[in-house]
Amino acid sequence: MQNFSYWNPSRIIFGKGTMSEVGKETAKWGRKVLFHFGGGSIKKNGVFDAVTASLKDAGLQIVYLGGVVPNPHLSLVREGIALCKKEHVDFVLAVGGGSVIDSAKAIAFGAKLPASQDVWNDYYMKADYTIAEALPLGVVLTIPAAGSESSTGSVITDAEHGLKRAVNSETLISKFAVMDPQTNYSLPAYQTACGASDILAHLQERYFTTVEHNDLSDRLLEACMRNVITNAPLALQYPDEYRYRAELMWTGTIAHNNLLDRGRVGDWATHDIEHELSALYDIAHGAGLAILFPAWMRYVHKVDIDRFVQYATRVWNVDLPLSDKEGIVEEAILRLQAFYKRIGMPTTLADAGIPEDKLRFMAENAFVGERTYLGNFQKLYVGDVEKIYRLAL
The missing domain is CATH 3.40.50.1970 (Rossmann fold)
Structure with missing residues (x-):
């Protein structure tokens, strides 16, 4: 820490x-x-x-x-x-x-x-x-x-x-x-789902760190992620039920008031990569994050596969032999995508009607301004970002 x-x-x-x-x-x-x-x-x-x-x-x-x-x-x-x-x-x-x-x-x-x-x-x-x-x-x-x-x-x-x-x-x-x-009762279902995706992304950005020995914040982040995963579908099913709306609302605040990233360094590459999608195609931010987070995970997980295994077992209850770390991580990513689909989010660029002709342009555009790399879990450069977009096709 x-x-x-x-x-x-x-x-x-x-x-x-x-x-x-x-x-x-x-x-x-x-x-x-x-x-x-x-x-x-x-x-x-x-x-x-x-x-x-x-x-x-x-x-x-x-x-x-x-x-x-x-x-x-x-x-x-x-x-x-x-x-x-x-x-x-x-x-x-x-x-x-x-x-x-x-x-x-x-x-x-x-x-x-x-x-x-x-x-x-x-x-x-x-x-x-x-x-x-x-x-x-x-x-x-x-x-x-x-x-x-x-x-x-x-x-x-x-x-x-x-x-x-x-x-x-x-x-x-x-x-x-x-x-x-x-x-929140009158929110359209899609807007509720985009919000839940955004909250989950804020938690995941903080969770994937290379800084060791953050047990307390790990556990708090895991609890918040599980809370979103549990309550978002219920809020969609029962839109006028106060308790589900309250759980999401309070989790959203805690997810991004910077308490849960003290003592650690979050990643934030997925947010920066998504900004190019929403700037160019005006897609909802939460929808863009649902598309890109699984792709980012598949691209970077080998940097610290044990952190991804911890995420898989504690957040998604993946119960596979520990000898198969790649299989555990892939199962967690598949469960994350299944969650996004369950709440009505796109999980590929194709789902959102986004073509592949501007992937290189977006990757280069992400570095306009005073930027040399994106992310902290793994430093990403233009070629890396383009590959992540392609994984999300």
Whole structure:
């Protein structure tokens, strides 16, 4: 286990009826709020009205900015930054899922940048300067998936140039996150499944490490993975059952608040490789991860096959002779793919209608910016990434 520092100040307000607390929490940090959201779903399920009422009851001024799409666009971020500066907004409230939260984070720190400095530099160029300050941010989470509600990360897509990139900074951790699992009841089945896939991927990215002696976090990650595997199909079968939604929602937060990767180094190559899929083909992030994770596993597992055997036996209950390590690993990958299929995820590029003509282009595009390799479990270069795409065909 490596040395580590852990700090996460985000207040989690979890449970039924908690949206009424949004105004009170927001008032601790600001008086004029950018209410940032996606499309019409929060208006149909009552979240928009409930949050608006809570903010107004607290005496707060509201500036609305909707229109966030999956794989949130840099163009809307820039629009939000200009709006915050024009309206002298002092707090950003993200109401929605990971895309809304990631967009809100970009707006929050972009609003503090001088006019000469573009927000995209942090995402694309990975410049030497760090994110020194941001407007305070709050979250009303309606889609368990990305874990962005209390994470350090934000992912934005430059649709014009077909690039999707991430930043990470403690400055971007939310001040609070209100999480009522009842808001998930109206989610389409596909969106629920994509969210479950995303949560599982965050756990797997952390699990596959070459750092030894992390028994506690190994066990916690395994428990969270098993929780997703158990509860995602139940949430799909019984969409209005609170307990299944609550299990997924809380697991999604724990999966990505950086607690479970302390003392170890996660991989994250699959996320970077998937970003090229969703940037170019606008596929849902969770769906892209379901396609690519089995391919990545098949490509890299020999680096530390014993870690994959541990994953197979503890997470998937694979019970084959230990002398057949390759067979154990392959069985685990097949069970992972069967899980994805059970919840309605694609498991190949063909399933998602993605052709093979741009595999090399995507592999090369993954290294645009200040990148020399992807991943930590095994360092991957352009040729490796192309081979992983081909394994996913």
